[in-house]
Amino acid sequence: MPRLRMIKGVPSLRLRPYLSSPPEPLKPSFRIFKTVPLLRNDRYEALVQRQVVGFVPTMGALHEGHLALIRQAARETDQVYVSIYVNPTQFGVNEDLSSYPQTWPTDYQKLATMEQELSRENTRGRIHAIFLPNTTTMYPGLPPSSEIEGDGSFVTITPLAKKLEGASRPVFFRGVATVVMKMLNIVQPEKIYFGQKDVQQTFVVKRMVRDFHLNTKVIVAPTVREDDGLAMSSRNVYLGARRRRVALVLLNALKAVQEVFARGARKRVYLHKAAMEVLTKVQKQQQALPASQRARFEIDYISIADTETLDELEEVASEHGAIVSGAIKMLPIEEPRPGEELGIGGDASAVRLIDNIRLDLLSAKLDFLT
Ligand SMILES: Nc1ncnc2c1ncn2[C@@H]1O[C@H](COP(=O)(O)OP(=O)(O)OP(=O)(O)O)[C@@H](O)[C@H]1O
Ligand SMILES: CC(C)(CO)[C@@H](O)C(=O)[O-]
Numbered sequence: 511m512p513r514l515r516m517i518k519g520v521p522s523l524r525l526r527p528y529l530s531s532p533p534e535p536l537k538p539s540f541r542i543f544k545t546v547p548l549l550r551n552d553r554y555e556a557l558v559q560r561q562v563v564g565f566v567p568t569m570g571a572l573h574e575g576h577l578a579l580i581r582q583a584a585r586e587t588d589q590v591y592v593s594i595y596v597n598p599t600q601f602g603v604n605e606d607l608s609s610y611p612q613t614w615p616t617d618y619q620k621l622a623t624m625e626q627e628l629s630r631e632n633t634r635g636r637i638h639a640i641f642l643p644n645t646t647t648m649y650p651g652l653p654p655s656s657e658i659e660g661d662g663s664f665v666t667i668t669p670l671a672k673k674l675e676g677a678s679r680p681v682f683f684r685g686v687a688t689v690v691m692k693m694l695n696i697v698q699p700e701k702i703y704f705g706q707k708d709v710q711q712t713f714v715v716k717r718m719v720r721d722f723h724l725n726t727k728v729i730v731a732p733t734v735r736e737d738d739g740l741a742m743s744s745r746n747v748y749l750g751a752r753r754r755r756v757a758l759v760l761l762n763a764l765k766a767v768q769e770v771f772a773r774g775a776r777k778r779v780y781l782h783k784a785a786m787e788v789l790t791k792v793q794k795q796q797q798a799l800p801a802s803q804r805a806r807f808e809i810d811y812i813s814i815a816d817t818e819t820l821d822e823l824e825e826v827a828s829e830h831g832a833i834v835s836g837a838i839k840m841l842p843i844e845e846p847r848p849g850e851e852l853g854i855g856g857d858a859s860a861v862r863l864i865d866n867i868r869l870d871l872l873s874a875k876l877d878f879l880t
């Protein structure tokens with residue numbers, strides 16, 4: 511039963527719309543395509559009308575990070591296409607494909623609300639179409655393989671795809687490059703939008719666009735963060751309160767690098783050490799707690815890399831700066847306490863978290879002012 515506000519014992523008519531007439535459903539004007547030919551016809555119309563198309567590929571479970579990409583695309587292009595597709599080939603055989611969050615009804619509502627917002631703000635472009643393909647559409651030949659040696663038509667970008675994220679997720683960037691190539695061939699956008707959070711992905715896609723002469727411009731938008739600084743990510747829904755608190759250690763480690771850089775450190779050994787000290791300190795603190803209180807994590811890597819190539823640096827040049835990135839794996843909670851706030855899945859699976867910051871003198875100084 512909905513609760514009614516009473517005014518002098520009489521239910522307020524203005525406050526009881528759910529009983530009389532249901533709220534108007536949001537009726538967005540964007541189109542939803544599940545197959546390629548219909549989308550292509552639509553895209554052809556845009557071409558004829560000289561509309562500039564911006565494309566935001568996603569795997570759904572939309573959050574503010576995705577919405578910021580859509581907003582930016584709507585400011586910079588005439589028609590925004592968004593795809594939602596959980597691409598199997600970028601998940602390794604033991605990764606979390608089967609449990610990846612799929613939330614189409616809420617995604618749809620968020621897109622509809624976003625469209626209203628864009629319309630109110632009178633942005634240059636609007637959400638024009640959502641592409642929701644299935645795997646038969648995206649992989650019309652062989653069933654896609656997640657095996658390292660598996661067969662299929664794949665795009666590989668090496669050695670970039672083998673390091674950092676690629677070292678822990680060996681088929682990841684092959685899957686990303688392949689599906690993004692397919693999406694680019696289908697949507698043919700003038701601009702394609704990615705988030706800085708997945709920094710290595712942006713390098714892989716830029717390299718692919720350059721090497722295969724793809725006719726699109728890759729735009730990278732800043733990482734959107736929660737109030738405490740945690741990078742937004744679809745996988746954050748798996749973090750209950752306990753793991754969520756400890757998860758901030760990764761950003762704190764990156765900030766520690768920024769701090770020693772601002773104080774004058776340039777050599778990798780000092781910069782790397784600053785991050786590792788933060789990570790190992792918190793790791794030991796958690797390890798020492800009883801199983802009913804701790805949130806343990808493994809450290810995958812801390813990288814201090816060139817801003818153009820993502821090659822590891824022995825020394826950071828002040829004028830060039832660096833990209834400092836890292837990954838940790840939050841381990842499952844061993845003993846949930848009664849009544850404890852748990853994430854989706856009961857904090858029973860490991861969650862990989864990544865983050866990065868740009869190391870440069872300007873941002874280091876600005877950060878210390880705030
Ligand atoms: N916090 C964020 N800020 C800006 N862009 C983001 C953020 N999170 C994701 N994106 C971008 O959104 C696009 C789609 O990403 P995706 O659907 O995989 O979401 P995700 O949150 O990165 O999910 P996951 O938890 O699997 O990493 C990518 O370009 C990604 O970089
Ligand atoms: C780019 C992408 C949509 C390809 O599946 C995915 O890797 C992501 O969401 O970042």
Ligand code: BAL
Nearest residue numbers: 569600601682708711
């Ligand atoms: N955000 C990148 C998609 C993935 O981790 O699979």
